[in-house]
Amino acid sequence: MRVLEVTDLQVELLTGTSVVRAVDGVSFHIDEGETVTIIGESGSGKSTTAMAILRLLPDDLAVISGEARIAGQDVTGTRTVIDKLRGRAVALIPQDPMTALNPIRTIGRQMTEAVRIKHPDLNKAEAKARALSLMEQVHIRNPAKQFDAYPHQLSGGMLQRVLIAMAVSTDADLIIADEPTSALDVTVQAGILDLLLELQEQTGIAILLITHDLGVARLMSDRVHVMKSGAFVEGGPVTDVVDHPQHPYTQKLLGAIPELGPWEDPGVTAPLVKEASHG
Numbered sequence: 283m284r285v286l287e288v289t290d291l292q293v294e295l296l297t298g299t300s301v302v303r304a305v306d307g308v309s310f311h312i313d314e315g316e317t318v319t320i321i322g323e324s325g326s327g328k329s330t331t332a333m334a335i336l337r338l339l340p341d342d343l344a345v346i347s348g349e350a351r352i353a354g355q356d357v358t359g360t361r362t363v364i365d366k367l368r369g370r371a372v373a374l375i376p377q378d379p380m381t382a383l384n385p386i387r388t389i390g391r392q393m394t395e396a397v398r399i400k401h402p403d404l405n406k407a408e409a410k411a412r413a414l415s416l417m418e419q420v421h422i423r424n425p426a427k428q429f430d431a432y433p434h435q436l437s438g439g440m441l442q443r444v445l446i447a448m449a450v451s452t453d454a455d456l457i458i459a460d461e462p463t464s465a466l467d468v469t470v471q472a473g474i475l476d477l478l479l480e481l482q483e484q485t486g487i488a489i490l491l492i493t494h495d496l497g498v499a500r501l502m503s504d505r506v507h508v509m510k511s512g513a514f515v516e517g518g519p520v521t522d523v524v525d526h527p528q529h530p531y532t533q534k535l536l537g538a539i540p541e542l543g544p545w546e547d548p549g550v551t552a553p554l555v556k557e558a559s560h561g
């Protein structure tokens with residue numbers, strides 16, 4: 283099933299007197315169960331692409347053209363389409379889990395609210411039970427205790443697990459994860475990536491992953507698109523792009539992480555696992 287189809291997406295950002303074409307004619311698709319990654323340097327337009335698809339850019343800042351179909355429906359036209367799909371067919375995992383939750387509401391309250399988007403008929407006890415089971419599913423230890431906690435009482439890694447649980451609660455076909463581990467300690471990054479892989483295996487959810495980290499892209503992706511100055515310079519199966527980068531920009535990105543072992547090495551996750559055990 284085709285979960286996302288983006289065709290010639292353009293985003294112009296209106297900044298005072300100037301116009302920045304942050305996304306300059308980007309096309310790609312994601313099928314069920316796939317992880318497709320956009321990789322590129324900071325400022326290359328990755329987040330703008332994601333935010334345009336989710337229609338989270340203010341209308342007075344961003345002019346969007348082209349097409350982005352989620353579950354077959356074009357979300358670039360009227361906002362009512364994405365308003366119905368967001369939190370249902372598509373869910374966002376944000377970059378910074380520390381600021382994504384409401385600081386003055388408990389984890390439990392925010393979890394049950396998320397649960398009720400998909401299941402508005404659940405009563406309070408049922409919604410709580412569903413929230414607790416989701417917290418277990420994302421391996422939050424002692425969910426009953428964390429349920430009553432406030433965001434500042436949880437670590438960044440635990441908060442990201444809460445946000446992933448919320449995304450899972452929507453039963454979405456597509457998760458958009460914008461640098462989901464960049465704000466986290468290297469010791470907890472691997473656990474979050476593992477969790478995403480595990481959830482994808484269980485549910486077949488498609489993932490649009492955004493990262494500047496080629497190690498993350500290599501671990502997670504089926505296909506990658508390399509983004510530079512708003513456009514894709516190359517793309518394809520992750521092994522092709524990593525082993526035979528055609529564009530000098532990709533070669534430069536690859537050259538920036540010389541410490542990675544060969545792709546075929548079955549221990550490709552080993553450095554991450556090793557880091558994860560430090561703490």
Ligand SMILES: Nc1ncnc2c1ncn2[C@@H]1O[C@H](COP(=O)(O)OP(=O)(O)O)[C@@H](O)[C@H]1O
Pocket residue numbers: 295297302304322323324325326327328329330331
């Ligand atoms: N709120 C904004 N106002 C004006 N320009 C922005 C804004 N957000 C991003 N940009 C510009 O859009 C371009 C792409 O940014 P972004 O999508 O955030 O890149 P990435 O996520 O790849 O780091 C950059 O040139 C950036 O300066």
Ligand SMILES: [Mg+2]
Pocket residue numbers: 328329330
């Ligand atoms: Mg970004």
